[in-house]
Amino acid sequence: MDSSDASRQALSLARKFGEPVSMRMDAFQPFAPDALAHAAAEVAASAVFAAGTDRGNDVMARIAARLGLPLAANCIAATPGDPVTVTRLRWGGSLLEEARLHSPRPLITVAPHAVPADAGPAPPEVKPGASVDGVQVSGHVAPSHGGVSLAEAKVIVSGGRGVGSKEGFAIIEELAGLLGAPVGCSRAVTSAGWRPHSDQVGQTGTKVAPEVYIACGISGATQHMAGLKGAKRILAINSDPQAPMMLNADYTVTGDLKEIVPAISAEIRKRR
Amino acid sequence: MSPHEECGVEEAVRLIQGYRGESVVLTLGPPEATEQLRDAMAMGIDRAVHLQTDGQEWDGEGTAAALLDAIRADEAANGPFDLVFFGNESADAAGFQVGIRVAFALGRPCVTGLKKVTLEGSSVRCEQEVEDGRDVYVVPLPAVLTVKEGLNLPRYPSVPGKMRARSKPVAVSTPARPAPRLELVKLAVPAGQGRRAESLGVGPTAAPAVVEMLQKAGVL
Numbered sequence: 001m002d003s004s005d006a007s008r009q010a011l012s013l014a015r016k017f018g019e020p021v022s023m024r025m026d027a028f029q030p031f032a033p034d035a036l037a038h039a040a041a042e043v044a045a046s047a048v049f050a051a052g053t054d055r056g057n058d059v060m061a062r063i064a065a066r067l068g069l070p071l072a073a074n075c076i077a078a079t080p081g082d083p084v085t086v087t088r089l090r091w092g093g094s095l096l097e098e099a100r101l102h103s104p105r106p107l108i109t110v111a112p113h114a115v116p117a118d119a120g121p122a123p124p125e126v127k128p129g130a131s132v133d134g135v136q137v138s139g140h141v142a143p144s145h146g147g148v149s150l151a152e153a154k155v156i157v158s159g160g161r162g163v164g165s166k167e168g169f170a171i172i173e174e175l176a177g178l179l180g181a182p183v184g185c186s187r188a189v190t191s192a193g194w195r196p197h198s199d200q201v202g203q204t205g206t207k208v209a210p211e212v213y214i215a216c217g218i219s220g221a222t223q224h225m226a227g228l229k230g231a232k233r234i235l236a237i238n239s240d241p242q243a244p245m246m247l248n249a250d251y252t253v254t255g256d257l258k259e260i261v262p263a264i265s266a267e268i269r270k271r272r
Numbered sequence: 273m274s275p276h277e278e279c280g281v282e283e284a285v286r287l288i289q290g291y292r293g294e295s296v297v298l299t300l301g302p303p304e305a306t307e308q309l310r311d312a313m314a315m316g317i318d319r320a321v322h323l324q325t326d327g328q329e330w331d332g333e334g335t336a337a338a339l340l341d342a343i344r345a346d347e348a349a350n351g352p353f354d355l356v357f358f359g360n361e362s363a364d365a366a367g368f369q370v371g372i373r374v375a376f377a378l379g380r381p382c383v384t385g386l387k388k389v390t391l392e393g394s395s396v397r398c399e400q401e402v403e404d405g406r407d408v409y410v411v412p413l414p415a416v417l418t419v420k421e422g423l424n425l426p427r428y429p430s431v432p433g434k435m436r437a438r439s440k441p442v443a444v445s446t447p448a449r450p451a452p453r454l455e456l457v458k459l460a461v462p463a464g465q466g467r468r469a470e471s472l473g474v475g476p477t478a479a480p481a482v483v484e485m486l487q488k489a490g491v492l
Binding site for chain 1: 275276333361376381383399401405406408421453457458468472479482486490492
């Protein structure tokens, strides 16, 4: 585990299975998932939990492969027993799977942003033994764009097919600039080549958790909504009041985003 | 085809175009999955292996075991694969494990969640997206890589590509389904998130209400 919210969320499910101990995801520096999986598999635990982050899922699958045991990934609930019963997120959270996990040592990852974080004391930490051979990080590339990342942004201005073209994003960028926000987009936009994939929000893009997510001309396919589960407030701007995004938002403005978005930018300037 | 897998197929096609060799697409799924195999071959994959199911759910362990057997059989007949690509996780079941299990059983290195793959002699350089940029791994061939959408921009199959795909071979077999140890009981639609949209207005006249909402939310 690490100190993140996702780890505290995993801990809240783990406590139902006994007195937890913890091992840090960054116990080996640089990150070495095979060595970490080997070390975690050596701990005499009755169950193993990890945050369902990229690294958590990666290391837990390596533990499962080593031990020859099943793995229940992406869970939002788990109840001890024989078998253990779990509830998993499928299709980016648009379907819930109830499943039985038949295993002498349940291995479970917990979907981020889906369960409350544990507020109890930090469990005692187990240090791994000697490292073993395996893949490990050997270098790092800094992000290609400066500014706030989508995953950490407090506010995001995002555009969909309704923006109309690559050039159409100028008004989205203008509003984002005024708010100090990164620009996001839907999959339709990246597939059309209007924006790089690094801007994509959704199940196969970045999962975001801003205070406000401003969705301009985004229809709101389930794959896009899957990336918004952590968003506190969604403002949808769309010409179709029946678009799924409009029905799943907290606030809506109905109409042509090409008029509305510049009007919001002008209003912000006026008040400064 | 799901987005991650489509990028894996595209990467394989590009590598073979650049370095020569043969590419094979492999899936476990019901008879209708043939359509996705044809799509992959229309993009440029040379042949397909279809492990046909009767539509029942296979868990990650069972899927990995069946794919492993098929890869071993293909390698025994046609020689080893330098690279095996998997989607990082399936769009539907989200098990996050099949590629890693296959790699472990084959005794090959596995790197997951890749956004860039570059061959460097007998090694492959892999870039994995992390919070503050990308981590780099360099692993020797043969290797197993799991990839994510954004690795590349997959091509649309051309009409001649689709024509050629019709005559490319698909080897079909029907492996026995082991009793799943992660056993699906039922699927349900989650209760709504309880969001009740509040209209801030229609058209550009809504701008002041939007700005007030942004101020109240503390982002302006």
